Amino acid sequence: MMLSSKNLSRGCVQRRSVEVAARAGTNVRSVRGAMPPPSHLASTFSNASALKGKIALGNARMSRMVGGGAKAYKRVTPRMCGIIGIFKYEGNANVELYEGLLMLQHRGQDSAGMVTTDWSRFKEYKENGLVKDVFGKQDLMDSMKGHCGIAHVRYPTAGSSSAQEAQPFFVNSPLGIYLIHNGNLTNTEELRDLLNSSRSFFNRHLRTESDSEVLLNILADEVHRAHQRCLQTTGCDPNKNKINFLFEAGEMTMRLLKGAYSCLALVKGVGLVAFRDPHGIRPLVLGKRAGAHGDEWCVASEDCAFGPIGFERVRDVQPGEMVIITEEGKLMSRQCAQGTPSPCIFEYIYLARPDSVLNGIPVYNFQLKLGTALANRIRQKGWDVDIVCPVPDGSRPAAIQIAAELGLPYREGLVKNRYVGRTFIMPDQRLREMSVRRKLNAMPAVFEGKSVLLIDDSIVRGTTMTQIVDMVRRAGARKVYLASASPPVVYPNVYGVDMPSRKEFVANGLTIDQVCTLLKADGLIYQEVDDLMTAGRELNPDIKDFDASCFTGTYVTGDIDEAYLQKLEMSGRGASRRAPQKVSLINNDRPNAMVGSS
Numbered sequence: 001m002m003l004s005s006k007n008l009s010r011g012c013v014q015r016r017s018v019e020v021a022a023r024a025g026t027n028v029r030s031v032r033g034a035m036p037p038p039s040h041l042a043s044t045f046s047n048a049s050a051l052k053g054k055i056a057l058g059n060a061r062m063s064r065m066v067g068g069g070a071k072a073y074k075r076v077t078p079r080m081c082g083i084i085g086i087f088k089y090e091g092n093a094n095v096e097l098y099e100g101l102l103m104l105q106h107r108g109q110d111s112a113g114m115v116t117t118d119w120s121r122f123k124e125y126k127e128n129g130l131v132k133d134v135f136g137k138q139d140l141m142d143s144m145k146g147h148c149g150i151a152h153v154r155y156p157t158a159g160s161s162s163a164q165e166a167q168p169f170f171v172n173s174p175l176g177i178y179l180i181h182n183g184n185l186t187n188t189e190e191l192r193d194l195l196n197s198s199r200s201f202f203n204r205h206l207r208t209e210s211d212s213e214v215l216l217n218i219l220a221d222e223v224h225r226a227h228q229r230c231l232q233t234t235g236c237d238p239n240k241n242k243i244n245f246l247f248e249a250g251e252m253t254m255r256l257l258k259g260a261y262s263c264l265a266l267v268k269g270v271g272l273v274a275f276r277d278p279h280g281i282r283p284l285v286l287g288k289r290a291g292a293h294g295d296e297w298c299v300a301s302e303d304c305a306f307g308p309i310g311f312e313r314v315r316d317v318q319p320g321e322m323v324i325i326t327e328e329g330k331l332m333s334r335q336c337a338q339g340t341p342s343p344c345i346f347e348y349i350y351l352a353r354p355d356s357v358l359n360g361i362p363v364y365n366f367q368l369k370l371g372t373a374l375a376n377r378i379r380q381k382g383w384d385v386d387i388v389c390p391v392p393d394g395s396r397p398a399a400i401q402i403a404a405e406l407g408l409p410y411r412e413g414l415v416k417n418r419y420v421g422r423t424f425i426m427p428d429q430r431l432r433e434m435s436v437r438r439k440l441n442a443m444p445a446v447f448e449g450k451s452v453l454l455i456d457d458s459i460v461r462g463t464t465m466t467q468i469v470d471m472v473r474r475a476g477a478r479k480v481y482l483a484s485a486s487p488p489v490v491y492p493n494v495y496g497v498d499m500p501s502r503k504e505f506v507a508n509g510l511t512i513d514q515v516c517t518l519l520k521a522d523g524l525i526y527q528e529v530d531d532l533m534t535a536g537r538e539l540n541p542d543i544k545d546f547d548a549s550c551f552t553g554t555y556v557t558g559d560i561d562e563a564y565l566q567k568l569e570m571s572g573r574g575a576s577r578r579a580p581q582k583v584s585l586i587n588n589d590r591p592n593a594m595v596g597s598s
């Protein structure tokens with residue numbers, strides 16, 4: 001079938017306007033001024049030899065990604081962390097935390113951790129591995145007693161992936177605080193210095209490289225300072241002011257921290273504490289259910305966690321807000337910093353589950369809108385497409401919509417092995433090379449003789465697409481066109497998605513035409529940034545701005561410049577923290593369990 005277009009533009013060449021990538025805003029700083037825009041934003045390459053050189057460079061990059069060299073990289077798709085906390089009045093929270101955490105497994109697969117309490121004793125366990133491998137043991141679960149608790153799945157963005165840096169983190173004083181964190185701080189080193197300075201009288205001793213441990217210690221330091229202020233105030237009884245200490249500490253902490261943080265904490269003498277950075281970059285949702293003794297509460301990264309454990313969505317924790325559910329079950333809240341919502345748009349494209357509603361925006365509806373916007377642009381291409389096929393799982397909603405908009409058959413030609421997780425960290429080269437192929441299989445019955453439009457939600461390092469184009473051609477496809485429901489990823493994510501280096505991105509420094517050639521496709525089209533923003537704003541007009549920094553280079557916290565990005569890239573963070581380790585589905589050993597109680 002030939003797609004009609006007045007303005008026919010065939011093949012791989014697509015030009016993106018510089019304006020599309022630029023974003024307005026007085027309180028944001030773009031790194032654009034500090035470095036040249038990616039070359040695909042320029043109109044064309046000036047000569048053929050430049051193009052040849054870049055493509056050669058691109059091929060070298062690709063061979064590293066798929067494990068083609070001695071110094072092969074692991075295939076790692078973007079991930080982050082998931083958090084959940086439960087308050088109930090009786091029984092143990094352990095099983096519900098486990099079930100809820102399973103619903104957040106897509107957000108992090110390096111480690112899982114949990115702490116439960118009856119507010120007199122706390123029981124903690126954390127270990128590398130998937131939730132079912134870490135907590136799927138009766139004796140361990142039986143020992144996790146207490147009617148309240150918090151739990152975490154991690155994909156590291158700071159420090160290493162060792163079990164020591166798995167979450168929760170704990171400080172004994174003041175009060176006794178267990179904390180879990182989703183996001184990434186962008187001023188960790190400054191905060192570390194602050195903690196080591198004379199400002200912090202007790203000179204807090206940090207044991208890891210984790211930004212989350214720094215965050216916890218800043219919060220604890222501020223609780224301590226609030227306590228001291230109380231002692232110096234006539235009539236202030238510390239024992240009656242613990243909740244207030246937390247709110248005050250929340251205000252002070254939010255002044256000090258930069259970056260993204262959605263956090264949950266269990267604080268002895270206070271309760272279950274939830275707070276979110278003033279931009280609300282990472283999600284955090286509050287849920288409720290009726291219990292025999294009153295309302296019971298759940299706070300989680302995504303509300304998809306609520307369904308299986310009987311909670312219903314109440315609202316998002318607001319950017320800059322701290323919510324406390326006291327040990328007695330009373331919900332209290334304070335706006336600790338002025339909120340200027342700019343949630344991460346990548347949550348809606350890829351990270352979050354489609355059955356979640358984040359910041360009032362149903363993820364599924366957002367992805368349908370991406371499909372509609374992309375279909376309008378695909379139509380302009382005039383490609384001769386027979387079938388639309390998603391790259392499972394992430395791209396299904398967009399692909400369904402694209403097929404419907406273009407009036408083309410929607411076909412599932414790539415069969416996914418349901419026993420292979422979303423992402424593997426491969427322990428050796430041979431397994432790395434197999435990763436995409438053992439996960440997805442192309443069916444000749446679908447592709448034989450067909451001109452195929454493959455849809456993916458994103459093309460990051462290009463590992464998935466390179467292999468899939470090859471598979472689909474081997475399965476008999478006549479032509480393979482590609483559409484990405486998101487724009488080219490060309491800038492690092494510094495807010496908790498594991499995309500630290502520009503060098504890893506297939507689109508970095510290449511025109512879209514060149515990326516198309518590199519992926520060996522007959523055509524390639526990306527979503528436009530404007531369409532992305534429009535989709536979000538239409539679904540929640542109260543949100544004027546989204547963090548789309550990995551597409552635009554504009555970072556909503558205003559503290560990221562070229563020097564920061566270069567330091568990040570030169571730190572070798574991505575490579576060093578992925579030291580070979582056990583993969584739970586391959587090897588169920590538990591080399592690094594961290595267990596504790598207090």
Ligand SMILES: O=P(O)(O)OC[C@H]1O[C@H](OP(=O)(O)OP(=O)(O)O)[C@H](O)[C@@H]1O
Pocket residue numbers: 076077078350391392393394395422423456457458459460461462463464465
């Ligand atoms: O260009 P790349 O570096 O390969 O990364 C992009 C791919 O990674 C993700 O899929 P993933 O398999 O992680 O998850 P999914 O099954 O949920 O789509 C994403 O949906 C893309 O398919």
Ligand SMILES: NC(=O)CC[C@H](N)C(=O)O
Pocket residue numbers: 079080081082154155156157158159165181182183184185210211212496497
């Ligand atoms: N992806 C995340 O949210 C990670 C949280 C924290 N920065 C860590 O590395 O543990």
Ligand SMILES: [Mg+2]
Pocket residue numbers: 391392393394395456457464
């Ligand atoms: Mg995918």
